[in-house]
Structures are given as C-alpha cells and as structure tokens.
Amino acid sequence: MVELGVSRLISFRYPAIEMARTERMIRQDDPQMYELALPLTGDSALIQERRQCVVKTTEFTFLSTSRPYECRHFPRQEAPTTAASAAAQPPTSKTIAVLVPQSAIPLPQSKVKQLLARPLPTEGMASLLAQFLLQITTHPERFRATDAGRLDGMALDLISATLAQHLDLESALPVEVQQQALRARIDAFIEQHLGDVDLSARTIAAAHHISVRTLYRLWEGEDTTVTDLIRRRRLDRCRRDLQNPLLASQSIYAIAARWGLTEKSTFARLFKATYGTSPQSYRQQQPAPGPQR
Structure with a gap:
C-alpha cells in the first residue's frame, strides 16, 4: 500500500477470492470511501446496487464502501507448456486499486452513484489514471516522501476527471480540477508526439481546442513553459538512446531526428548546454557492453 495523503494506492496479488460487504459490516464501520480497481490479470465480477x-x-x-457489494476474482488458468510449469504454484491474479474519501470527489454523490458496478474502459482520462497508478505502484522507489502531497492532488484530480467524463459532468468540476485534467491530457499528448517535428505550442493548443495563450497560462507560476518541457523531454530521450548499447550503430543525428530534433547544430548546442558535454563525448563516456554469454 502507498499512502499519498487522503488517497491510498494498493497493488495486490491473490489466488481465487470471493468477498462480500454486508449492511451489518457497513453499520459497524464505514470509512465512506470510493474504490477504483483495475485488474491486470484474471477475471473479476462485482455486484452492487443490483447491478452486476x-x-x-x-x-x-x-x-x-457505503453500500453492500459482492466481488469475485479468479485467476486465468493457462495451459501448461512443460511438466515443470504444470507442477508450479497455482495461478494468481493481480489488481491495482485506489481508494479516496467520498467527500474528496467534487461531484454530487447522487450522480456518482450511477457508476457503481459499471465497467469504466481505460480510455480518455481513465487511461491517464491507469498510467499514473501503474507508475507509482510499480516503481514507488522513484518517488520521495516529499512528493506525496503533489501525487495525492494529482490522483484526486485524475479520479474526479475520470468520473466526470463518464457522467458527462466535466463542466461541473472546480476550475482548478479541470485545469489539472487538461494538463494531464496535454502531458500525455506531448509524450505521444515527441518525435513529431511539428510538435509545438500551436499544434498542442489546436489539438486541445484552446488558444496558445490559454495553453501557456496552464504553466503560469512555474519555472518552465510548454516549449521548455518539449525540449527537455526530447533531449532526455536522446540522452537515454545514446546510453543504450543496442543503439550504438545508429548515428547520433539519426537518434536526434527520431525525437524531433532535426537541426544538427541546434541539437549539439542544446545537448551541451543541458548536459555539459557534446553528444559525441557523452556517448564515448558510456561503459562498453559486457561480453555476450
């Protein structure tokens, strides 16, 4: 479990399991939480509000957690390929989940109730939420304790935006939540189009049906701009590729062009200004790959 603040992230693996939460349990203890769960393997079913x-x-x-439910999870049995695999441990399922207080979601509970026990495909904001949860639960060591508050806010905004999108209530969200959701969509768009030479503030704004001025306003008060963000990420991808021994046969400028940096002199200047050395020297400083076994 990863405690971010008001939200809790859980990644767990389990054999076949059946659970039920009854009216009596709710009367004894109700934390008044919502849970969004994403099964990564196996088959799952949920019954709540007379919906399956x-x-x-x-x-x-x-x-x-405030309403009775039943849920079942079953690992998917794969056909054994060898005698050893047939004798291996029984299969398990894996799920990641996030729990948040109902009071932390800025949407009417009467509306949110409509989504209980309904599948929410990982599209749109739900896709960004899934990526966010996977990143934190898979690599918690990459985050510092001081990041918890910021990540907690991001989790709440992504959850609120996901639910609002499925309810067609995005305009009902507080302005700051709408802005954070828009930034998350823009961030994902930048990641997907880093190799596009034409990626710019203008093309990003057009793709999201906002003005360039509105786009830049989303980053007001920070030490970076959208243009800086694109440049830094492109340079970082180039740096990683220059470290990769599997790409040693590719020319430096072919790598740069793959990430949208097509001007050789501009790339060399930006790389040296960022990392303190030329791309050629940086590649030469990398340790040689070990012998093949």
Missing part, C-alpha cells in the same frame, strides 16, 4: 459488472483487464470497476 464483469470486468475485463482493460477496465476499471468502481464501488462504494
């Missing part, structure tokens, strides 16, 4: 949801591994399921 069969969940695929490409879908979130959504439940409330």
Whole structure:
C-alpha cells in the first residue's frame, strides 16, 4: 500500500477470492470511501446496487464502501507448456486499486452513484489514471516522501476527471480540477508526439481546442513553459538512446531526428548546454557492453 495523503494506492496479488460487504459490516464501520480497481490479470465480477459488472483487464470497476457489494476474482488458468510449469504454484491474479474519501470527489454523490458496478474502459482520462497508478505502484522507489502531497492532488484530480467524463459532468468540476485534467491530457499528448517535428505550442493548443495563450497560462507560476518541457523531454530521450548499447550503430543525428530534433547544430548546442558535454563525448563516456554469454 502507498499512502499519498487522503488517497491510498494498493497493488495486490491473490489466488481465487470471493468477498462480500454486508449492511451489518457497513453499520459497524464505514470509512465512506470510493474504490477504483483495475485488474491486470484474471477475471473479476462485482455486484452492487443490483447491478452486476464483469470486468475485463482493460477496465476499471468502481464501488462504494457505503453500500453492500459482492466481488469475485479468479485467476486465468493457462495451459501448461512443460511438466515443470504444470507442477508450479497455482495461478494468481493481480489488481491495482485506489481508494479516496467520498467527500474528496467534487461531484454530487447522487450522480456518482450511477457508476457503481459499471465497467469504466481505460480510455480518455481513465487511461491517464491507469498510467499514473501503474507508475507509482510499480516503481514507488522513484518517488520521495516529499512528493506525496503533489501525487495525492494529482490522483484526486485524475479520479474526479475520470468520473466526470463518464457522467458527462466535466463542466461541473472546480476550475482548478479541470485545469489539472487538461494538463494531464496535454502531458500525455506531448509524450505521444515527441518525435513529431511539428510538435509545438500551436499544434498542442489546436489539438486541445484552446488558444496558445490559454495553453501557456496552464504553466503560469512555474519555472518552465510548454516549449521548455518539449525540449527537455526530447533531449532526455536522446540522452537515454545514446546510453543504450543496442543503439550504438545508429548515428547520433539519426537518434536526434527520431525525437524531433532535426537541426544538427541546434541539437549539439542544446545537448551541451543541458548536459555539459557534446553528444559525441557523452556517448564515448558510456561503459562498453559486457561480453555476450
């Protein structure tokens, strides 16, 4: 479990399991939480509010601790390929989930109730939420304790935006949540189009149906701009590729061009200004790959 603040992230693996939360349990203790769970393997089903949801591994399921529910999870049995695999441990399922207080979601609970026990495909904001949860639960060591507050805010904004998108209530969200959701979409767009030579503030704004001025306003008060962000990420991808021994046969400028930096002199100047050495020297400083075994 990763405690971010008001939100909790959980990654767990389990054999076949069936659970039920009854009215009596709720009367005894109700933390009044919402849970969004994303099964990564196996088959799952949830019953709540007289609705039954069969969940695929490409879908979130959504439940409330304040209402009775039943859920079942079954690992998918793969056909053994060898005698050793047939004698191996029984299969397990894996799920990641995030729990947040119901009071932290700035949407009417009467509306949110409509999503209980319904599959939420990992598209749009749900796709960004899935990537966010996977990144933190898979590599918690990459984050510092001081990052918790910022990550907590991001989790709440992504969850709120995901639910609002499925309810067609995005305009009902607070302005700051809408802005954070828009930034998350823009961030994902930049990642997907880093290799596009034409990627710029203008093309990003056009793709998201906003003005360039509005786009730059999203980064007001920070030490970076959209243009700086694109440049830094492109240079970082080039740096990683120059470290990769599997790409040693590729020319430096072919690597730069793959990440949208097509001007040789401009790339060399930016790389040296950022990393203190030329791309050629940086590549030469990397340790030689070990012998093949």
